[in-house]
Amino acid sequence: MGGAAPTPSGKGGKKPLDAAINLVPFIDLLSCCISFLLITAVWTQLARMDVTQKGQGAAGSTDEKPPEAQLSLTLFIDSDGYTFATSTGESTPIPMKGEEYDYVKLADILKNIRSNPQVPAEKRDIAVKCDDKIVYNKIIKTMDVVISAGFPDIGLSDKGGGG
Amino acid sequence: MKIEREGLISEPGPRLKRFIPLKFISAHAHGKKSGYAELNLTSMVDMLTILVVFLLQTFSASGELLSVQKNIVLPEAQNFKDLEQAPIIAVAKDSVTLNGAMEADANELNQENTSDWKIAKLHDDLVTLKNNFKLLHPSENFAGTVIVQADRNVDFKVIKKVMFSCAVAGYGNVNFAVQQKAKGGG
Numbered sequence: 249m250g251g252a253a254p255t256p257s258g259k260g261g262k263k264p265l266d267a268a269i270n271l272v273p274f275i276d277l278l279s280c281c282i283s284f285l286l287i288t289a290v291w292t293q294l295a296r297m298d299v300t301q302k303g304q305g306a307a308g309s310t311d312e313k314p315p316e317a318q319l320s321l322t323l324f325i326d327s328d329g330y331t332f333a334t335s336t337g338e339s340t341p342i343p344m345k346g347e348e349y350d351y352v353k354l355a356d357i358l359k360n361i362r363s364n365p366q367v368p369a370e371k372r373d374i375a376v377k378c379d380d381k382i383v384y385n386k387i388i389k390t391m392d393v394v395i396s397a398g399f400p401d402i403g404l405s406d407k408g409g410g411g
Numbered sequence: 412m413k414i415e416r417e418g419l420i421s422e423p424g425p426r427l428k429r430f431i432p433l434k435f436i437s438a439h440a441h442g443k444k445s446g447y448a449e450l451n452l453t454s455m456v457d458m459l460t461i462l463v464v465f466l467l468q469t470f471s472a473s474g475e476l477l478s479v480q481k482n483i484v485l486p487e488a489q490n491f492k493d494l495e496q497a498p499i500i501a502v503a504k505d506s507v508t509l510n511g512a513m514e515a516d517a518n519e520l521n522q523e524n525t526s527d528w529k530i531a532k533l534h535d536d537l538v539t540l541k542n543n544f545k546l547l548h549p550s551e552n553f554a555g556t557v558i559v560q561a562d563r564n565v566d567f568k569v570i571k572k573v574m575f576s577c578a579v580a581g582y583g584n585v586n587f588a589v590q591q592k593a594k595g596g597g
Contacts, residue, residue: 271452278459285466290475295491296558296586301578378567385563387570388486388589395490406571 297391299404319367321374321399323354324407325382325390332357349386351393358397373401380406477558477588480508486563487592495556497586498540500533500573502561507573509536520569528575537580555581560588 324331330342330349342353361367374394378387391402476494479485482503501508507515507530514533537557544553557577561570574585 271456275452275456275459278456278463281463282459282466285463285470289466289469290471291469292475292479293471293591294477294479294485294494295488295589295591296494297488297491297589299585299587301574301583301585378571380566380568380571382567383563384561384565384567384570385486387567388488388563388587391587392488392490400490404574406567 297388297395298400299391299402301403301405319371321361321371323374323376323390323394325349325376325378325387326407327379327381330354330390334361349390351389354390355393355397358394358399362398372399373403374399375403375405377405377407477560479560479588482506483560483562484564485560485588485590488589489592489594491589491591492586494558494588495586497554497556497558498537498582499558499560499588500577502559502565502569502573504562504565507533507569509533509540512536517565517569520572521566528572529579530572530576533573534576534580537577537582541581553581554584556584556586557582558586558588 318335320335322333324333329344331339332342332354333339340357342350342357344350345353376387376391376394387404391404394402476496477499480501480503482505483501499510500514501511502517505517506513507517507520514536515530520530541553541555544551559570559573559577561573577583577585
């Protein structure tokens with residue numbers, strides 16, 4: 249383990265073709281990298297989910313068209329399941345599946361709405377209205393499903409419609 | 412203790428009896444041992460390279476903006492955004508804190524049924540933070556962002572009151588802190 253250049257073996261002899269790379273500086277560099285990355289490592293992977301309050305953000309007030317001309321989507325979260333409603337008067341109850349909410353059915357309904365040609369592509373907002381007794385974890389799971397289905401602008405409020 | 416019978420214990424002789432022709436002993440018996448030990452560095456470099464690649468993959472340029480309190484278990488989500496620097500409201504089962512300072516008792520918030528949802532102390536402290544920001548950064552726009560770091564078993568009633576207090580104080584951009592969950596994991 250010497251330098252990278254082949255060492256001459258003697259006078260007039262054939263030079264060996266093998267060259268040994270000096271690994272010591274390479275190991276030094278890797279050790280420094282590992283030390284730096286270990287010191288600056290963040291092991292808890294935390295992130296955020298945006299939400300607007302009803303009447304304050306995209307889910308509420310920035311309408312240029314008159315309210316009756318625009319489709320609004322509302323998802324109610326109750327202790328016995330979801331109810332998905334639109335401003336056209338359609339209402340679809342999604343009962344619970346055992347102890348859990350039926351996230352699969354909710355995703356299917358939202359994806360159908362998303363793929364509906366009557367719903368414009370720029371329609372990204374939905375109002376989520378929760379009962380007071382709903383556990384926070386269920387709300388986040390529901391919001392996760394709603395965002396996955398293509399509605400990232402979530403307006404969260406209580407069932408009464410806001411404070 | 413006296414040895415009664417002689418000849419049972421004798422003085423130990425040389426261990427390696429040279430008259431025994433053991434080849435594997437005689438092969439190493441002569442000559443000096445080299446003082447240098449050759450390390451096989453290839454496997455070590457491999458290991459270090461794998462470590463560097465793993466640590467680079469898990470590297471976060473934004474650093475640790477948020478530390479989770481011991482009594483809070485965050486919910487998991489697959490759709491998320493990177494964290495931003497903002498005031499942190501921690502909602503545990505029994506307390507509501509703003510940047511570590513106690514603001515309200517979560518149990519009381521959950522039990523009271525008043526029509527006023529505003530948490531007075533939280534509202535006042537948020538307004539103070541907002542005024543401080545405007546004083547310290549006069550050229551910047553106030554984004555009104557706040558991070559709500561709530562336990563997964565907290566009722567929406569408490570979250571609702573926290574959100575309402577934020578909105579009244581001018582913080583309309585509420586972010587819920589979540590734990591990242593790999594997509595496709597169900």
